[in-house]
Amino acid sequence: MAPVAPRSGDAIFASVERVNAELFTLTYGAIVRQLLTDLEEVEEVNKQLDQMGYNIGIRLIDEFLAKSNVARCVDFKETAEVIAKVGFKMFLGVTASVSNWDADGTCCSIVLEDNPLVDFVELPDTCQGLYYCNVLSGVIRGALEMVSMKTEVTWVRDMLRGDDAFELQVKLLKQVPEEYPYKDDE
Amino acid sequence: MATTACFIIVSRNDIPIYEAEVGSATKREDAAQLHQFILHAALDIVQDLAWTTSAMFLKAIDRFNDLVVSVYVTAGHTRLMLLHDSRNDDGIKSFFQEVHELYIKILLNPLYLPGSRITSSQFDTKVRALARKYL
Numbered sequence: 001m002a003p004v005a006p007r008s009g010d011a012i013f014a015s016v017e018r019v020n021a022e023l024f025t026l027t028y029g030a031i032v033r034q035l036l037t038d039l040e041e042v043e044e045v046n047k048q049l050d051q052m053g054y055n056i057g058i059r060l061i062d063e064f065l066a067k068s069n070v071a072r073c074v075d076f077k078e079t080a081e082v083i084a085k086v087g088f089k090m091f092l093g094v095t096a097s098v099s100n101w102d103a104d105g106t107c108c109s110i111v112l113e114d115n116p117l118v119d120f121v122e123l124p125d126t127c128q129g130l131y132y133c134n135v136l137s138g139v140i141r142g143a144l145e146m147v148s149m150k151t152e153v154t155w156v157r158d159m160l161r162g163d164d165a166f167e168l169q170v171k172l173l174k175q176v177p178e179e180y181p182y183k184d185d186e
Numbered sequence: 187m188a189t190t191a192c193f194i195i196v197s198r199n200d201i202p203i204y205e206a207e208v209g210s211a212t213k214r215e216d217a218a219q220l221h222q223f224i225l226h227a228a229l230d231i232v233q234d235l236a237w238t239t240s241a242m243f244l245k246a247i248d249r250f251n252d253l254v255v256s257v258y259v260t261a262g263h264t265r266l267m268l269l270h271d272s273r274n275d276d277g278i279k280s281f282f283q284e285v286h287e288l289y290i291k292i293l294l295n296p297l298y299l300p301g302s303r304i305t306s307s308q309f310d311t312k313v314r315a316l317a318r319k320y321l
Binding site for chain 1: 291297298305308
């Protein structure tokens with residue numbers, strides 16, 4: 001069977017089923033508000049959002065690879081580009097950009113100019129340490145772990161705290177080689 | 187021409203959630219408390235009147251000396267009340283409509299509890315700018 005060419009983010013976004021943006025934003029807002037009421041500690045909420053993102057990410061990667069037909073990425077640089085251009089476009093409808101590569105190509109920044117999760121949101125004084133979009137960092141970490149890359153994802157800039165864009169720093173910790181689950185000599 | 191104007195947003199439980207002196211006259215110490223007292227006294231009248239009409243803008247509903255109270259009731263029974271001495275009905279109506287839009291945006295913030303005080307400084311700045319524009 002001839003290999004299928006990878007599709008661009010726009011093409012996939014146009015073909016998948018979409019949900020009303022306000023419904024999405026309000027639902028995510030309700031999740032964060034409920035977590036704040038239940039857990040009360042801002043740090044705990046950040047951890048939970050990251051964990052929820054991780055659980056989403058480990059499942060999302062399969063759908064992403066199925067719909068987008070991208071070929072195996074040669075190096076981490078290509079992986080980051082694919083996440084920013086195809087992944088974010090496909091699932092959130094926004095295009096991100098990659099910048100700030102370090103010397104050995106293991107650490108980069110993904111910058112989001114606009115983010116549908118934070119429409120209308122303003123952080124009150126009681127929640128100042130909250131990373132409202134922490135679910136996104138969990139999603140990236142979970143998805144990359146399923147393709148054998150252990151990463152660490154942190155927020156550098158956050159628009160809800162007064163910066164001008166959202167910036168995620170993705171750092172590749174190590175490539176885990178695929179393990180064959182059965183021992184050969186058994 | 188100096189105008190006195192006091193703007194208060196009262197929630198459905200009769201708790202003021204936002205107040206601002208938006209007139210261009212110099213503010214006097216006792217004037218602020220007097221204004222709030224007048225607006226509170228007008229709440230009863232608003233309650234009765236709100237059920238008689240389906241319009242949101244109730245024009246001038248009460249008078250005190252030369253100050254007039256105008257009220258705009260939202261669908262959730264949040265009352266936007268303005269105490270003023272001018273007679274600019276159209277300007278006041280537009281002012282109320284624009285503040286209503288800002289209030290809806292505040293309500294859409296998932297981290298805002300409806301019925302609690304509005305602490306956003308952005309909201310405050312915008313309301314004062316609108317007041318300068320329309321009043």
